[in-house]
Amino acid sequence: MFGYYLDLALRSLKRNKALTALMVLALALGIGATITTLTTLRVLAGDPLPGRSARLFYPQLDHGPREGYVPGQSEPDMTMAYPDAMNLVHARRATRQAAMALAQAKIVPQRANEHPYFTNGVMTTADFFALFGVPFKYGGGWTADDDERRAPLAVIAEDLNDKLFDGADSVGRTVRINDRDFRVVGVLKHWAPQPRFYTQGLGGRSYGDGDAVFLPLQSARAARMGPQDLECYSNLTDINHIETEPCEWLGVWVELDDAAAVASYKAFLDGYARQQVALGRLQRPSTALRDMMAWLRHVQVVPDDVRMQTYLAFGFLLICVVNTVGLLLAKCLRRSREIGVRRALGATRRAIFGQFMVEAAIVGLAGGVLGLLLAELGLWGVRHQPAEYASLARLDLGMFALTFAVAFVSSLLAGLLPAWRASLVAPAPQLKAA
Amino acid sequence: MQIKPILAALRRHKAGTVLIVLQIALTLAIVCNALFIIQQRLAHLSEPTGIDEANLFVLSNQWAGEPMSKAQIDAQIRADVAALRQLPSVLDAAPSNAYPLRGGGWDTFIGLTPEQVQPTSDAAVYLGDEHLLDALGVKLIAGRNFRADEVGSVGLRENVIPPVVIVTRELAHRLYPDGSALGKPLYAMSATPSTIIGIVERLQTQSVDAWQQAYAYQAMLWPLRGAWSSGLYYIVRARPGQRDAAMREAPKALYAQNRQRIFDAGDGGSFAQIRARAYERDRGMAILMGVISAVLLAITAAGIVGLTSFWVGQRRKQIGVRRALGARQRDILGYFLTENLLITGGGVLLGLLLAVGMNLWLVVRFSMQPISPAYLGIGVLLLLLLGQGAVLAPALKAARVPPVEATRSV
Numbered sequence: 001m002f003g004y005y006l007d008l009a010l011r012s013l014k015r016n017k018a019l020t021a022l023m024v025l026a027l028a029l030g031i032g033a034t035i036t037t038l039t040t041l042r043v044l045a046g047d048p049l050p051g052r053s054a055r056l057f058y059p060q061l062d063h064g065p066r067e068g069y070v071p072g073q074s075e076p077d078m079t080m081a082y083p084d085a086m087n088l089v090h091a092r093r094a095t096r097q098a099a100m101a102l103a104q105a106k107i108v109p110q111r112a113n114e115h116p117y118f119t120n121g122v123m124t125t126a127d128f129f130a131l132f133g134v135p136f137k138y139g140g141g142w143t144a145d146d147d148e149r150r151a152p153l154a155v156i157a158e159d160l161n162d163k164l165f166d167g168a169d170s171v172g173r174t175v176r177i178n179d180r181d182f183r184v185v186g187v188l189k190h191w192a193p194q195p196r197f198y199t200q201g202l203g204g205r206s207y208g209d210g211d212a213v214f215l216p217l218q219s220a221r222a223a224r225m226g227p228q229d230l231e232c233y234s235n236l237t238d239i240n241h242i243e244t245e246p247c248e249w250l251g252v253w254v255e256l257d258d259a260a261a262v263a264s265y266k267a268f269l270d271g272y273a274r275q276q277v278a279l280g281r282l283q284r285p286s287t288a289l290r291d292m293m294a295w296l297r298h299v300q301v302v303p304d305d306v307r308m309q310t311y312l313a314f315g316f317l318l319i320c321v322v323n324t325v326g327l328l329l330a331k332c333l334r335r336s337r338e339i340g341v342r343r344a345l346g347a348t349r350r351a352i353f354g355q356f357m358v359e360a361a362i363v364g365l366a367g368g369v370l371g372l373l374l375a376e377l378g379l380w381g382v383r384h385q386p387a388e389y390a391s392l393a394r395l396d397l398g399m400f401a402l403t404f405a406v407a408f409v410s411s412l413l414a415g416l417l418p419a420w421r422a423s424l425v426a427p428a429p430q431l432k433a434a
Numbered sequence: 435m436q437i438k439p440i441l442a443a444l445r446r447h448k449a450g451t452v453l454i455v456l457q458i459a460l461t462l463a464i465v466c467n468a469l470f471i472i473q474q475r476l477a478h479l480s481e482p483t484g485i486d487e488a489n490l491f492v493l494s495n496q497w498a499g500e501p502m503s504k505a506q507i508d509a510q511i512r513a514d515v516a517a518l519r520q521l522p523s524v525l526d527a528a529p530s531n532a533y534p535l536r537g538g539g540w541d542t543f544i545g546l547t548p549e550q551v552q553p554t555s556d557a558a559v560y561l562g563d564e565h566l567l568d569a570l571g572v573k574l575i576a577g578r579n580f581r582a583d584e585v586g587s588v589g590l591r592e593n594v595i596p597p598v599v600i601v602t603r604e605l606a607h608r609l610y611p612d613g614s615a616l617g618k619p620l621y622a623m624s625a626t627p628s629t630i631i632g633i634v635e636r637l638q639t640q641s642v643d644a645w646q647q648a649y650a651y652q653a654m655l656w657p658l659r660g661a662w663s664s665g666l667y668y669i670v671r672a673r674p675g676q677r678d679a680a681m682r683e684a685p686k687a688l689y690a691q692n693r694q695r696i697f698d699a700g701d702g703g704s705f706a707q708i709r710a711r712a713y714e715r716d717r718g719m720a721i722l723m724g725v726i727s728a729v730l731l732a733i734t735a736a737g738i739v740g741l742t743s744f745w746v747g748q749r750r751k752q753i754g755v756r757r758a759l760g761a762r763q764r765d766i767l768g769y770f771l772t773e774n775l776l777i778t779g780g781g782v783l784l785g786l787l788l789a790v791g792m793n794l795w796l797v798v799r800f801s802m803q804p805i806s807p808a809y810l811g812i813g814v815l816l817l818l819l820l821g822q823g824a825v826l827a828p829a830l831k832a833a834r835v836p837p838v839e840a841t842r843s844v
Contacts, residue, residue, distance in 0.1 A: 019740055026733045033726070065551045104664070115498050115696065118664070179501050232623060304800050305719055312464065312726060319460045319730060323737040326453035330744035333450075386714045417449065 001351070002358070009359035016331065020363070023324045027367030027411065030320030032374025033313040035395070035403045039375070040382055041310045042399070043392045044207070044302045048193035052133055053292040055095075057254050057262065059088060059269050061276075062284040063233050063246070069284045076288045078201035078251075078299070079231065082243040084276070085250040089125055093268045094254035094261070096131040100124035101227035101250050102204045103220060105213045108176040109164060119160065119212040120204075121177075123220035123227070129155070129186075131255050132198070137161075139171035139186035147216050152223075154182035155214040161187045177213060180223040188214075194392060197292055200299045202251050203229025207389035265289060303387070321410045324363065328418040332356055339422055340430025349423040356419035357412065364411020368404045375403060440773045447745065451777060454741055458781025458817055461734045463788035466813035467796065468723040470805045475720040479713035481650065483534040484602075484636030486571025487709065489525070489672045491681050492533045492702035496665035499694030504589040507661040510692060511587075515565065517687045518668060523676035524684070528569035530667050531561040531660045532640045533702070535712035539640035541649075546609060548625040555608045557601070558639035558653040559622075561588070561660045562669075567600070567634065569669045575603060577616050577632035580657040587659040595624045596656045600632035604651040628656075642712050665695075667702060677704065731820055738824035742770065746832040753832055754839025763833040770829035771822060778821035782814050789813065 013020040047053050060076035061084055068074075080088075085099040105121035128134070129141035138161075142153045154175055161170055170184045192210030199205060215225070226242070227249035234246035242249060256262045269287045276282040290298060332339075339352055375395060382393040444451045495514075497507065511529050518527035532539040543553035560566065564580040580598065588594040599620065606615035609630075619627035637653045639646065660666050668688075672680035681704060685697055702708065710717075746753075753766055793805040 022736050022740060026736070029729060029733070067551055117696075118496075234623075305715065308796070308800055309719075309722065312468075312723075315460065315464050316726060316730065319457055319464070320733060322453055322457045322460065323733055326450060326457065326737055327740045329449055329453065330741050334744055334748055385718060386711075421449065 001354070005355045005358040006362075008355055009362050012331075012335070012359060013362065019327060019331065023327055023363050024366045024370060026320040026323050027363065027407070027414075028370035028374055030313075030317035031367055031371025031403060031407050031410070032378055034317045034406060035371065035375035035399060036378030036382065037306070037310040037313040038402070039379060039395055039399045040306055040389075040393050041302065043394075044195065044306055044389055045296075046194060047293065048195055048197045048296075049132060049292070053197075055255050055257060056131070056292045057094075057256050057265070057289050058292070058295045059252055059254060059265075060288040060290075061269075061273055061282065062286045063248055063282060064284050065233075066283040069286075071286070074284060074286050076284075076286050077231075077248055079229070079248040080250045080252060081246065081248050082250060083281070084272075085252050087272065088252050088254075088269075089127075091268070091272075093265055094256050096127040096255040097252065098125045098127040098131050099217060099250045099252045100128060100198060100202070101217070102199055102202045102211070102229070103215075103225040103227060105177050105215070105220075105225065106179070107160070107164070107213070108179065110174075110176060120209075121213040121215060121220070121225065122198075122211045123215050123217045123225060125217055128214065131253060132193075134191050135189040137187045137189045138169045139184070142185055142216055147218060150218040150222055151216060152180060152182045152219045153185045153216055155186040155188060156184055157188050157210055157212045158190055160212040175213075177215070178223040178225055182215065182219070182223075194389075195296060195301045197296055197301075198251065198253065200251075200296065200301060201229075202227070202249075205388050206301050207387075207392060262289065317406075317410065321414050324360075324411070324414040325417055328356075328360060328363075328414060329421060332418045332422040335422075336425050337430050339425040340427045343425065343427035344431055352425070353419045353423040356422045357415050360411050360415020360419065361408070364407045364414070367411060368407025371407060372400070372403050375399075437772070437776070440769065440776060443749075444773065444776070450741055450745075454738060454777055455781040455784060457734055457737055458778055458821070459785035459788050461730050462782055462785030462813050462817050463792050464730060465727045465816065466785075466789040466805065466809050467792050468727045469812060470793070470809045471802070472720045472723045472727075473809070474803060475716040475723075478642070479709075479716045481638065481642075482636065483638040483705075484572050484634070484651070485534060485638075485705075486671055487705040489674060489677050490569075490571065490705040491670055491672070491677060491684075492705070492708065493668040493670065493684060493688070494665070494698035494701035495668055495688070496696040496698060497663060497694065498696050501663060504587065504661045507663065508587040508659055511659050511661060511666065513691050514668065514688055515563070517691050518670055518684055519565070521680060521683050521687055523672050523680040525671045525673050526565050526568040527668055527670045527684075528562045528566040529659050530566060530669050531662075532558070533667055533669060533708065534638040534640060535642055535708050536640040536701075537642070537712060541639070542622045544605075544609065545621045545623075546619075548621050548627070550621065553623075555605065555652055556649050557605050557622075558641075558649075560637070560653060560655050561658045562655060563657065563659060566655055566669070567632075569671050570637070571671055572637050573635040574600075575633055575635045577630070579632060580655075585657040585659065587661045589661055593624070594658060595622060595626040596628055596658055597626075598631045598657060599628040600634060600655040601630050602634055602637050602651050602653050604636075605654060606630065606633045608652060665698075731816070734817075735820050735824040738774070738821060739828060742774065742825050742828040743831070746770070746828045746835075749832075750835055750839050751842070753835040754837055754842070757835065757837035758840040766833040766835070767829050770825055770832055774821050774825035774829075775818070778818055782817055785817070786810060786814065 061080055062074060062076040089097050089099050101123050103121045103123050104118045106116055107119050108116040126142055126144045126147050137158055141155060146153055170187060173184050174181045175184055195206050196204060230247055230249045232247040256265050266289045269289055273285045273287045277285045379393045379395055383390050515527050515529055518524055540559045541556055542559055544555050544557050545553050563585045564582050567574060567579050584598055609615055609620060610618055615630050619629055621627055636651060638650055639653050670684055789810060796802040797804055
């Protein structure tokens with residue numbers, strides 16, 4: 001029977017070529033727009049460290065003045081002052097913890113005819129690599145001891161290693177950063193989590209390449225590297241010693257294994273804030289401890305424009321579906337006489353329903369295929385946008401499947417009402433009219 | 435024109451009518467909001483910077499080679515700007531740390547007393563020498579420019595508070611609303627006061643982000659050369675019509691001073707380039723909204739054509755009967771035009787509700803502005819015209835149905 005329906009549907013679609021083309025094109029445009037924006041949104045709102053992100057938390061303290069403080073309503077600051085960050089790291093209340101800031105690092109190649117240049121660096125503490133599960137190609141990270149000794153050590157990214165050492169195992173060799181010598185202890189495998197969660201609040205880009213050098217916080221500071229983002233909440237006396245000035249510039253991440261650990265860490269954080277308030281260092285006791293995905297939502301890492309475009313695309317698809325329903329409906333009601341004849345010759349209501357659903361499904365399938373092409377075109381357009389996430393917009397297998405799911409569901413939804421109305425056509429009046 | 439028979443006929447096509455009404459309503463809601471977004475973005479990207487954009491360009495200069503001391507860098511900057519000012523195509527040039535539309539940069543809180551906890555305002559900081567005003571081409575409306583002996587230099591991560599500053603009119607007004615800013619002090623996160631010696635008409639800040647809109651023109655000029663090891667910007671104002679020549683000559687003149695430098699091609703450039711770069715995303719969004727609106731209107735028009743064509747085909751016999759009973763061609767035409775007007779009118783009414791609801795949601799969710807009624811009006815007019823235009827072809831076809839059709843049984 002299906003073959004027969006298919007034949008009938010194709011004949012019917014061929015009879016009104018312009019109309020068929022209109023339905024397919026409208027559906028394809030709707031699907032193309034939806035898949036393009038959904039793919040972009042999915043990449044941007046993705047989990048940067050799948051399997052690990054649920055155990056990573058971002059503690060926050062509040063350095064604001066007492067004025068304007070409303071208990072329970074004031075949002076703590078995005079970053080921390082140095083003493084607080086160090087206190088939290090040294091307290092070792094979490095499984096792992098690291099403080100970090102971003103910095104521009106001047107790399108001075110040791111070969112002739114190569115100019116110095118600036119690259120992105122991270123100043124952090126020993127746990128950074130284990131905390132985020134950063135993969136190493138050669139060597140490893142440094143120890144907490146190295147942090148304390150201000151050891152001039154460096155972990156470099158694979159592409160910097162390719163550039164400076166032609167990809168060889170450079171562990172133990174020297175790289176000149178900010179006119180100081182740092183000894184390479186590790187070379188990373190490609191590591192660029194998207195979104196770049198650890199740069200949020202620290203003045204870094206949200207998407208794009210990974211960072212090139214990772215240095216122990218104190219030794220980087222000794223090489224006069226400054227943080228990318230510095231917020232001072234009171235008058236400064238000496239900007240060279242931001243460790244002791246009222247400035248926030250560090251982010252802290254901690255690893256907490258279960259709900260109990262989270263609760264006890266939050267209690268510790270609250271206690272710490274209250275203690276600092278009692279000491280007069282802080283004025284406000286408010287704290288926050290968000291998990292990674294909540295933190296990314298909080299900082300609104302996904303650009304609003306992208307979200308707006310996604311909603312818009314769904315609205316667009318809805319209009320296209322409504323359009324298709326209207327046209328299919330008009331079409332099948334015009335064929336009432338044909339339906340009447342088929343019913344009179346013994347076709348059941350179910351058979352009529354099936355026949356029109358097949359017709360809708362063919363429109364949907366064609367719309368899906370064309371929509372997929374349009375989505376590829378749309379994503380190509382996104383990749384040529386000036387946005388920092390541009391290169392990430394690619395269609396994967398899941399979205400490929402989703403395209404057809406969307407096409408199938410929307411065409412069946414579009415076909416439902418017309419097919420149902422067609423199946424209700426009573427044979428007698430149609431034959432009488434003829 | 436009789437409305438009643440039209441309504442009676444529509445009652446027999448409930449599903450089709452409801453669908454087209456729904457489609458028109460949804461289209462109106464999206465198109466109104468899209469047009470409004472386009473207008474907002476276009477208004478944003480045509481905000482003036484207050485500088486002489488036509489003749490300006492910016493060179494992003496990074497120091498290469500052996501690290502230099504602060505004094506060496508400062509001497510090099512002085513030599514560089516002197517060389518730039520010597521060029522016949524250049525009107526004036528100045529060193530700075532930033533330029534308008536750069537996309538973020540140095541800003542600082544300002545208070546009116548040294549003890550103040552809650553700052554009075556936030557303001558962008560532009561460093562430069564006594565030539566910066568002329569290099570930018572901003573208009574001094576009160577007070578005076580910096581004198582050469584007031585200009586100092588600042589090293590990387592040094593905290594130097596200048597004793598004199600020039601502020602924009604907006605900032606002067608924010609700090610001293612009574613208009614008495616000239617000669618008064620301000621405190622830039624420091625216990626040291628800076629005296630306002632001059633007020634410029636307008637100077638935009640470095641960032642054009644929407645959330646900084648409230649501070650868009652709160653800027654001040656500090657008489658300092660940024661002798662930073664990382665580099666600086668040279669702001670060069672060419673003589674009228676000689677910008678391209680100046681852009682070719684300036685790098686050569688600077689290389690002649692010292693070869694150990696890198697010009698960052700991705701930063702700075704002519705101001706036309708800077709403006710295009712700063713507003714790329716806003717323009718992209720406006721274009722996208724425009725394309726989507728056009729496509730939606732086209733789809734809806736095509737839907738109306740398709741549906742009405744079917745209705746005309748279905749009613750050929752009835753039209754024939756009406757013609758045979760004395761209806762003129764224009765009566766038939768009028769019937770379909772009125773029918774469409776009723777349907778579109780219904781859709782537009784529903785669409786207005788949807789459009790306002792959608793805008794409210796955008797205001798809450800994306801902190802957009804409330805839509806101005808003008809855009810609702812434009813949208814309504816657009817869809818009514820679109821409906822009438824779309825129905826015209828099928829309606830004309832209906833009008834040409836001959837009266838003899840009434841006598842045909844099939």
